[in-house]
Amino acid sequence: MIPTESALQQVLEWGRSLTGFADEHAVEAVRGGQYILQRIQPSLHDTSARTGRDPQDEKLIVAFYRELALLFWLDDCNDLGLIAPEQLAAVEQALGQGGPCAIPGFEGCAVLRASLAALAYDRRDYTQLLNDTQCYCAALRAEHAQAAGAQRWSYAEYLHNSIDSIAYANVFCCLSLLWGLDMATLRARPAFRQVLRLISTIGRLQNDLHGRAKDRSAGEADNAAILLLQRYPAMPVEDFLNDELAGHERMLHRVMVEERFPAPWGPLIEAMAAIRAKYYETSISRYGNHAAGGGQRAPA
Numbered sequence: 001m002i003p004t005e006s007a008l009q010q011v012l013e014w015g016r017s018l019t020g021f022a023d024e025h026a027v028e029a030v031r032g033g034q035y036i037l038q039r040i041q042p043s044l045h046d047t048s049a050r051t052g053r054d055p056q057d058e059k060l061i062v063a064f065y066r067e068l069a070l071l072f073w074l075d076d077c078n079d080l081g082l083i084a085p086e087q088l089a090a091v092e093q094a095l096g097q098g099g100p101c102a103i104p105g106f107e108g109c110a111v112l113r114a115s116l117a118a119l120a121y122d123r124r125d126y127t128q129l130l131n132d133t134q135c136y137c138a139a140l141r142a143e144h145a146q147a148a149g150a151q152r153w154s155y156a157e158y159l160h161n162s163i164d165s166i167a168y169a170n171v172f173c174c175l176s177l178l179w180g181l182d183m184a185t186l187r188a189r190p191a192f193r194q195v196l197r198l199i200s201t202i203g204r205l206q207n208d209l210h211g212r213a214k215d216r217s218a219g220e221a222d223n224a225a226i227l228l229l230q231r232y233p234a235m236p237v238e239d240f241l242n243d244e245l246a247g248h249e250r251m252l253h254r255v256m257v258e259e260r261f262p263a264p265w266g267p268l269i270e271a272m273a274a275i276r277a278k279y280y281e282t283s284i285s286r287y288g289n290h291a292a293g294g295g296q297r298a299p300a
């Protein structure tokens, strides 16, 4: 793997053109991205015989980290209002279409899209990544709108939207694009789409359980635990959500055993399912539980 410091510098340098982009976005992207790549490293090595794509290729690794940093930044653009609504609309348009941004000051968007288009092992993954980006942005917007509006989502409506707002499909699609994981073909299989839904739900439940205290103190309502407590004040939400999580994990496990997807999908799904213990628990800058003491995340 390329040295962390060098990768981080390349993500920071790229992010400089994005208004509101913070060091934290780059740091968390490199940390999370490194965790995922390390877990699938042996398996990626096996697929490289077929694809010719080196798991250690610096260009590919940096592009992956940049896409993750972009996802963090977009989330904060929505949650923290880092940029004006018309800027966000132009950014979403550029990222979802792969064209230049109509408003100056966001050159990094087109730069990243152009590099991913050029690096795509399978062009279909690039088309799908644009599509996944549109879904991610739409889900973030919907989350924000319902938190501000009068009508509250039910738990099921919330989970349905969170499958997109957790962005796991984007992460997988970007990996597939860079290392030739054939996700475009796999997406045609209903069992694979079910895996995507299950792992995304698991990711959302883990994120919300972990971020519960922080989200509450930040006044954010887009969290399953908070939403349920608002609707059912006496509900043991933590137990309920942990049960839900365990049930989804069992369903995921069953499909994975039955379907035997090609390398590196087994280890990749396992790595994502372990994000709570291996990533959130060890993150200080973004996921540290300073909220438990009443503090808030430092402004970006």
Ligand SMILES: C=C1CC[C@@H]2C(C)(C)CCC[C@@]2(C)[C@@H]1CC/C(C)=C/COP(=O)(O)OP(=O)(O)O
Binding pocket: 028, 029, 031, 032, 033, 068, 069, 071, 072, 075, 079, 165, 166, 167, 168, 171, 207, 211, 215, 275, 279
């Ligand atoms: C979109 C995200 C960026 C990449 C990140 C990695 C590093 C792969 C680790 C798993 C989560 C994720 C896919 C992450 C997805 C969730 C996301 C938008 C997190 C934003 O942070 P957070 O404040 O906890 O979420 P929320 O706004 O409270 O829902």
